[in-house]
Amino acid sequence: MIEIHLMTAEHTYWKETISFAERCSWRAGPFLAKKMQENDFNEWERVCAACVDGEVAGFSTFTERDELSEQYDFTPFIGFVFVDERYRGRRLSERMIQSIFSYAKELGCEKVYIMSGEVGLYEKYGFVKLGDYETIYDSIDQLFVYNIDGENPDWGLLKHLDKLHTTGLGVVRIKRNLSLDAEDVVKWCKDKISSPQAMITRKGKNWYVAAEGMVITVNAQSYTIITAHREKGKR
Numbered sequence: 001m002i003e004i005h006l007m008t009a010e011h012t013y014w015k016e017t018i019s020f021a022e023r024c025s026w027r028a029g030p031f032l033a034k035k036m037q038e039n040d041f042n043e044w045e046r047v048c049a050a051c052v053d054g055e056v057a058g059f060s061t062f063t064e065r066d067e068l069s070e071q072y073d074f075t076p077f078i079g080f081v082f083v084d085e086r087y088r089g090r091r092l093s094e095r096m097i098q099s100i101f102s103y104a105k106e107l108g109c110e111k112v113y114i115m116s117g118e119v120g121l122y123e124k125y126g127f128v129k130l131g132d133y134e135t136i137y138d139s140i141d142q143l144f145v146y147n148i149d150g151e152n153p154d155w156g157l158l159k160h161l162d163k164l165h166t167t168g169l170g171v172v173r174i175k176r177n178l179s180l181d182a183e184d185v186v187k188w189c190k191d192k193i194s195s196p197q198a199m200i201t202r203k204g205k206n207w208y209v210a211a212e213g214m215v216i217t218v219n220a221q222s223y224t225i226i227t228a229h230r231e232k233g234k235r
Contacts, residue, residue, distance in 0.1 A: 001053055002090065004099045006046040006062070009039045013056060017049045020056040026082045032059065044107060048100060050083065050092040058083035060096045062103065067115050067135040068143065073196045076104065078114045097125055105148050111196075112146045128159045130194040145194075156220070157200055157207045161190050163223040170225055177229040178214060189216055189225050 007014050014036065021033040036047060042064065050058035059082055066077035078100055083092045104112050114122055115135065119142075123129070127144035135141050145158065164186055166174070171185045182188040192198060198211040202220060209216040216228040 003051045004095050005049045006099060006103055007049060013049045016056050017059055021059060028080060032080050048096045050096050052087055057087040058092045062100045069134040069136055074113045076109060076112060078112060094125060101148060110148055114144050115141045117141055160223055161194060164190055164225055166225040174228045192216060
């Protein structure tokens with residue numbers, strides 16, 4: 001029998017999960033075990049345990065922050081996803097992630113993030129890659145986002161950030177309108193569009209992205225960044 005438990009320190013499987021994490025084959029396991037021993041979690045954060053026939057077989061976490069550099073505002077995160085080799089193939093990772101999604105929805109979260117070096121894994125669960133971001137370990141890793149409420153108007157744009165481009169005239173127009181000195185205008189626009197504060201709306205043939213007092217216009221069919229300008233009254 002498979003059971004998924006979202007736990008705080010008082011849970012029956014808390015200590016067993018600590019022991020499992022300490023001796024597991026993943027080098028991050030002991031780090032999580034220490035974090036659990038110290039109960040280094042806030043009130044709403046949880047450790048997720050996947051159990052098979054009463055034995056802990058995997059774990060994950062749901063926390064405010066993970067390995068993403070603190071210069072970014074994305075939150076909350078699924079982290080420490082691990083399943084013991086003996087139990088792989090039983091979709092335990094998927095079950096843990098789905099349980100966390102349900103809990104996140106109860107908390108009122110609109111989006112959930114995860115960082116991973118895996119290619120093609122978390123996309124199967126509905127995650128969309130936002131890009132490559134700096135971690136607290138001075139490395140670069142992939143950042144993925146999942147929309148708790150399913151498809152919405154901004155998802156079509158976020159799912160295809162890799163298709164964004166602009167023209168030479170677009171570069172000139174954007175730099176002039178924003179007094180922008182960024183060398184890579186497309187990357188700059190991608191960063192603004194994928195930021196947690198961005199508000200994306202679809203009107204007719206275009207997406208309009210409002211972020212940090214600016215509006216970026218993207219053609220919804222060609223993914224061409226047409227222009228960007230400051231909102232009225234914003235400098």
